[in-house]
Amino acid sequence: MSANKDLVVKDLKVHFGGGKKLLSGRKPTVHAVDGVSFTIPAGKTFGVVGESGSGKTTTALAIMRLVDITDGSVTLGDTQISALKKDELRAARSRFQIIFQDPFSSLDPRKRAGEIVRQPLDLMSIGTPSERAAAVSELFEQVGLRPEQQHLFPHQFSGGQRQRIGLARALSTRPDLIVCDEPVSALDVAIQAQILNLMSTLQKELGLTYLFISHDLGVVQHICDEIAVMYLGQIVEQADRVTLFKNPKHPYTKALLEAVPTVHGNKRDRSQRTRLHGDPPSPINLPKACRFASRCPRAESRCHNDIPPLEENDAGHKVACFFA
Amino acid sequence: MSSAIANDVPLLSVKDLVVDFKTRAGNARVLDHVSLDIKAGKILGIVGESGCGKSMTALSIMGLVPNPPGKITSGSISLNGRELTDLSEEQLCDVRGSEIGMIFQEPMTSLNPVFTVGEQIAESVRLHEKASKQAAMARAVDMLKAVDIPEPEIRARAYPHQLSGGMRQRVMIAMALACRPTLLIADEPTTALDATVQAQIFDLLQDLQRDTGTAIVLITHDMGAIAELADDVAVMYAGRIIETGSVSNVLSQPQHPYTQGLITCVPHLVPDPPIEREVLREIPGMVPALTNLGAGCAFEPRCEKAFARCKAEKPALLQISESQFGACWVLEEESA
Ligand SMILES: Nc1ncnc2c1ncn2[C@@H]1O[C@H](COP(=O)(O)OP(=O)(O)OP(=O)(O)O)[C@@H](O)[C@H]1O
Ligand SMILES: Nc1ncnc2c1ncn2[C@@H]1O[C@H](COP(=O)(O)OP(=O)(O)OP(=O)(O)O)[C@@H](O)[C@H]1O
Ligand code: SF4
Ligand SMILES: [Mg+2]
Ligand SMILES: [Mg+2]
Numbered sequence: 001m002s003a004n005k006d007l008v009v010k011d012l013k014v015h016f017g018g019g020k021k022l023l024s025g026r027k028p029t030v031h032a033v034d035g036v037s038f039t040i041p042a043g044k045t046f047g048v049v050g051e052s053g054s055g056k057t058t059t060a061l062a063i064m065r066l067v068d069i070t071d072g073s074v075t076l077g078d079t080q081i082s083a084l085k086k087d088e089l090r091a092a093r094s095r096f097q098i099i100f101q102d103p104f105s106s107l108d109p110r111k112r113a114g115e116i117v118r119q120p121l122d123l124m125s126i127g128t129p130s131e132r133a134a135a136v137s138e139l140f141e142q143v144g145l146r147p148e149q150q151h152l153f154p155h156q157f158s159g160g161q162r163q164r165i166g167l168a169r170a171l172s173t174r175p176d177l178i179v180c181d182e183p184v185s186a187l188d189v190a191i192q193a194q195i196l197n198l199m200s201t202l203q204k205e206l207g208l209t210y211l212f213i214s215h216d217l218g219v220v221q222h223i224c225d226e227i228a229v230m231y232l233g234q235i236v237e238q239a240d241r242v243t244l245f246k247n248p249k250h251p252y253t254k255a256l257l258e259a260v261p262t263v264h265g266n267k268r269d270r271s272q273r274t275r276l277h278g279d280p281p282s283p284i285n286l287p288k289a290c291r292f293a294s295r296c297p298r299a300e301s302r303c304h305n306d307i308p309p310l311e312e313n314d315a316g317h318k319v320a321c322f323f324a
Numbered sequence: 325m326s327s328a329i330a331n332d333v334p335l336l337s338v339k340d341l342v343v344d345f346k347t348r349a350g351n352a353r354v355l356d357h358v359s360l361d362i363k364a365g366k367i368l369g370i371v372g373e374s375g376c377g378k379s380m381t382a383l384s385i386m387g388l389v390p391n392p393p394g395k396i397t398s399g400s401i402s403l404n405g406r407e408l409t410d411l412s413e414e415q416l417c418d419v420r421g422s423e424i425g426m427i428f429q430e431p432m433t434s435l436n437p438v439f440t441v442g443e444q445i446a447e448s449v450r451l452h453e454k455a456s457k458q459a460a461m462a463r464a465v466d467m468l469k470a471v472d473i474p475e476p477e478i479r480a481r482a483y484p485h486q487l488s489g490g491m492r493q494r495v496m497i498a499m500a501l502a503c504r505p506t507l508l509i510a511d512e513p514t515t516a517l518d519a520t521v522q523a524q525i526f527d528l529l530q531d532l533q534r535d536t537g538t539a540i541v542l543i544t545h546d547m548g549a550i551a552e553l554a555d556d557v558a559v560m561y562a563g564r565i566i567e568t569g570s571v572s573n574v575l576s577q578p579q580h581p582y583t584q585g586l587i588t589c590v591p592h593l594v595p596d597p598p599i600e601r602e603v604l605r606e607i608p609g610m611v612p613a614l615t616n617l618g619a620g621c622a623f624e625p626r627c628e629k630a631f632a633r634c635k636a637e638k639p640a641l642l643q644i645s646e647s648q649f650g651a652c653w654v655l656e657e658e659s660a
Pocket of ligand 5: 378379380511
């Protein structure tokens, strides 16, 4: 099959609020995602990292059509997800699925594990009942759960096992794309390794495309092919996994990488690092210049006046900084 | 600060602490003969899998084990030479906040949403010291400034929900420090914060330890944080300390199979990642239930080095070098 299954996100904007409130006038607009573009080639893993509140989850939800898109487009293969009407959307959902950070709250506590995994098939009327039952058994095997565990309830599983159920549910409709928002952050490191290895194996077997959001840069470096760094609703740097860590160019990316403590580090290394001070500006009153300027150790007057565009070099490394 | 104590006498000394919980499935031995020492001005890290007893160790020191269903069955906890397990609830309350401060994992649940953060810090000052309202408030503003909060006079009047996650955590630290404790317990103080905010919080803890001589117990799952902040580390598994020692020894030459697994199963950030990716090493299986631990080493079902003796008897902590101890039968056989 040569069908194009790339995910293409173009100039995505998600703004919250801004509507008219009856008495108090206009609600302030939160520019959660403010002009984000990227492409994930089919079968690859694209990582999104960045400041808390920079719009990573909102980007993921917009791609899934779980929040309203203010502007821009999301296309998976030949399907423009962002333009689908309600019933078309329901049918298309089989092709893109999401797994969340918290394997505890994202599973219905009253349903048995087998039923949870079968639910998307039921909802989209995929296959006959006996085909669905066979599919569920196969999914359990694929994610490393035993067949008799289909009859247990979520609370009878450990955190790692619950994340396996979440994965099996996401895989049930044979999707092309799985959006993963902090999929291993709630897990112990030992269990995290099991899930990351499982995700890699499944990707190879099934040709899955992953959008992978995480605060853990070691995990992102391990699992992603290409990585975007977000700050206040925008991508400020993007490169492949080797280049980004070897040759970070944006001052925010550098600060982010320097902030990560490593097992090879010690107290002295720590005291020699540069630090970011203060907090990011509010996504309501955005500076009309470089959004990082107020905290940037390199900033000059130009940074406080103009907006640096996201520019790409020959090697495909993108950076939004006047001095990169 | 604590110049009254000679340098090699521990500020906090926990000995053979046993904590049991009554559960429907039977008795759960949540802490099983836990011993640890921390000297003034030092940072002790505690790591280990979820449910292994890290928070319960902290709660025991604070005198906050929920009773029932839990209770301290035996063992001793002494702070500055005073036994804490004998104290009345009233005396313990006094110790908390004046001698021991604590920062919890989720600041939003430990801050009161209906009071400003300034009022809450001032209140904790007044709870333990005779200070006028104004003096306490002034102290609150000073503390906010000390934890690097911009415009502290204005922020003191903010409610918790008006602050970012990082700022709320700094408020928690300010509150814990307002009474100048000699021991600070930080239970996963940076989980859910991004790396730059986490670094700010860690810097703050480090400055504090250096400038005021406060001893810190740092509970975390982040081995990198242990490497860069702690002096000593205790690794826990299923209610026991299975390896402990100086950070440099334990991280560079981990002796217990579980510690070795913990370090190698994490994808560590490196400046120059290899183009070919390796499969991560896994620790197979999962932690056993504390209600039926059996007679052997609790790690035995997951351990690739296990042999017959591991199933039959629990290994005790064995001194491996001047500053490293491990509880594993392999170590015992090697040293024999
Ligand atoms: N429903 C909503 N209404 C208003 N503002 C929102 C809403 N959801 C998110 N926001 C705001 O949008 C911004 C981006 O939030 P988002 O959750 O996408 O960040 P994030 O990058 O995922 O952060 P984190 O790393 O903490 O998960 C934040 O300022 C957040 O407060
Ligand atoms: N109220 C309770 N009743 C019974 N068992 C309990 C109770 N509270 C805690 N436990 C048990 O005590 C053990 C130790 O819990 P603790 O909170 O100390 O773990 P932890 O090491 O801090 O884990 P985490 O990394 O998840 O925070 C766990 O196995 C837990 O199930
Ligand atoms: S005592 Fe045995 S089972 Fe336990 S860690 Fe050592 S080798 Fe493994
Ligand atoms: Mg998020
Ligand atoms: Mg805990």
